[in-house]
Amino acid sequence: MAGSNGNGNNGGGTGQDDGPETGRHTALGGTMAMLRRHGAAYLRQQAGGRPRILELQVTRSCNARCAWCDAWRAPGNEVELDDYSAIVRLLRPLAVAIVGGEPLLRPDLDRLAASLRLSTEISALTVATNGVDLTVDRARRLLDAGVDKLVISIEGLGEENDRARRRTGLFERIDRALPEIVGLGFRSVQLQLTIHERSIPQLVETARYARDRGVRVAYTLQGPSRLEAQSLSTDDKLLARLDDELLELCELSERWSHIVSSAEYLRRVGAFLRRRTEDFPPCAAGTQFLRATPDGWIRPCGSLPPLGHWTGYPFPASSNSCPGCWSRLRGETPALLGVSQLVELYRSAGADSG
Numbered sequence: 001m002a003g004s005n006g007n008g009n010n011g012g013g014t015g016q017d018d019g020p021e022t023g024r025h026t027a028l029g030g031t032m033a034m035l036r037r038h039g040a041a042y043l044r045q046q047a048g049g050r051p052r053i054l055e056l057q058v059t060r061s062c063n064a065r066c067a068w069c070d071a072w073r074a075p076g077n078e079v080e081l082d083d084y085s086a087i088v089r090l091l092r093p094l095a096v097a098i099v100g101g102e103p104l105l106r107p108d109l110d111r112l113a114a115s116l117r118l119s120t121e122i123s124a125l126t127v128a129t130n131g132v133d134l135t136v137d138r139a140r141r142l143l144d145a146g147v148d149k150l151v152i153s154i155e156g157l158g159e160e161n162d163r164a165r166r167r168t169g170l171f172e173r174i175d176r177a178l179p180e181i182v183g184l185g186f187r188s189v190q191l192q193l194t195i196h197e198r199s200i201p202q203l204v205e206t207a208r209y210a211r212d213r214g215v216r217v218a219y220t221l222q223g224p225s226r227l228e229a230q231s232l233s234t235d236d237k238l239l240a241r242l243d244d245e246l247l248e249l250c251e252l253s254e255r256w257s258h259i260v261s262s263a264e265y266l267r268r269v270g271a272f273l274r275r276r277t278e279d280f281p282p283c284a285a286g287t288q289f290l291r292a293t294p295d296g297w298i299r300p301c302g303s304l305p306p307l308g309h310w311t312g313y314p315f316p317a318s319s320n321s322c323p324g325c326w327s328r329l330r331g332e333t334p335a336l337l338g339v340s341q342l343v344e345l346y347r348s349a350g351a352d353s354g
Contacts, residue, residue, distance in 0.1 A: 052284075053329070054093035055291040055302070056084050058112060059101040063132045065166035066155075079295040084112060085119040087292050087310045095124040097151075099291075104133040110145040117146030124148050128192070132167055136180040148187040151218075156199045157206055164198070178213050190216040190260060192328070195242075195269060197232050203245040204252070211258055218260040219249070220328035221269055223303065233273045243270050265331040272326040283322060283330055301329070 060078055062069070081087075088096055096116060103109055109127070116125060127142055128151040139150060152174060155164035161171040182189050193199060193206050203219065210217035232238060246266050253259040253266070271277065286300035286307065293299065297306040298313060304322060307315040 051091055051093040051288060051290050053095050053097060053289040054088065054091055055097045055099050055289070055329075056087070057099050057101065057291055057293050057302075058084070058103050058106050058109070059294055061105050062100060062102040062130070063105060064102065064130045066164060067166070080106070081294065081296055082108075083115055084292065085115045087296065087298075088116055088120045088122065090310065090313055091290065091292075091298075093122060093290070095126065096120075096122050097126040097128055098147075099128045101294075102130055102132065103127055104129050104138065110141045113142060113145035113147050124187075126151055128153060130165060130170075131174040132165070132170060134174065134177065134181075136177055136184070139177075139181045139186075140184055143184050143186055149190065150181065150186050150188070151190045151192050153192045153194070154206075155194055155196070157202050157209060160198055160202065175213075178215060182214050188216055190218055192218045192220060194222050195219055196222045197235075197238060200238060200242050200245060203242075204248050207249060207252055207256065207259055211256060216258045216260050218328055219266065219269075220261075221272065221326045221331075223327065224325050233275075239270060239273060242273075246270060261328060262332060265328065268331060269326060272324075277324070283324075285322065285330070286318070289329055 059080055098109070098113065104127075106112065113125060113127070116122065125147050126149040127147050131152045131154075134152065142150065154161045154171070154174075158171050162168055178189070191206065191210050193203070195203070199206075207217050232242075246269055249259065249261075250263040250266050253261070253263050268280065272280070285304060289301065291299045291302055292310060293306070296310045298308060298310050298315070299306050301322075303325065307318065
């Protein structure tokens with residue numbers, strides 16, 4: 001399905017290249033609309049010192065079998081809260097992203113989402129999924145429960161995604177369901193591609209695929225532990241190919257509004273891998289974004305230990321000794337963005353999960 005989804009909010013393009021003038025006028029109009037809709041919420045968040053994004057990890061269980069991840073080995077008897085709205089009311093984030101594990105494994109996910117919508121003042125509610133259990137009916141129920149944005153995490157296109165997830169036919173099922181899911185009326189349906197050794201040749205191709213399907217696309221670099229197991233940071237030929245793909249993506253992002261990742265973020269991916277991070281902004285984990293575990297412990301992010309249980313919030317100030325990452329959550333910081341990109345960031349608040 002090419003072009004817009006009919007509600008004008010997925011930025012999927014028209015099926016033809018937008019010229020420079022068209023792109024500029026579209027960006028200006030979109031910026032003003034975003035400021036009218038979300039500018040006040042952004043200012044309140046900044047003035048009040050509230051987190052920009054709270055990731056609610058509602059389960060550690062997962063139905064994919066990714067070799068680099070242990071989530072699918074999690075025991076089935078973990079403690080999970082029956083409701084997370086009290087945590088959200090206390091922390092008062094601008095946006096909430098429901099993540100896992102795989103959140104669709106929670107049979108009560110619709111109820112959890114509806115509770116958040118009815119009893120909190122969040123500006124956006126996202127569900128991030130690997131797509132294994134995603135159907136049109138399940139997506140419709142999430143929308144009815146108040147979910148604004150659906151993020152489908154992928155490791156590549158076609159068989160590359162299936163190989164990484166170790167789920168034969170997964171990408172084809174996602175592809176078949178996308179047109180109907182887009183037509184349901186979410187504020188945004190978005191693919192999020194992890195940048196790793198095998199997905200590098202597909203970065204630009206994924207942007208074109210997303211445009212044809214009328215969905216948004218974002219990119220996030222794989223985490224530190226996964227990077228250590230690969231040769232991406234030391235393979236000059238692979239890094240050169242990455243540079244070429246990212247350069248083309250940055251150029252396309254000037255014309256294609258469905259590419260959510262900012263050029264500022266994409267340009268720094270190569271620098272991060274080459275350990276040239278002197279001018280990188282400080283990480284905002286623990287302040288601008290937080291993660292709540294299934295049993296209510298609050299972590300700066302998914303890679304760092306808990307700060308404390310949510311019932312003890314606010315916590316004493318502390319510094320984190322993070323080994324460093326360049327995930328989208330880490331890298332799409334307000335310090336790097338212009339006005340239009342900043343408001344777009346708040347409008348499309350999401351998560352790195354899969």
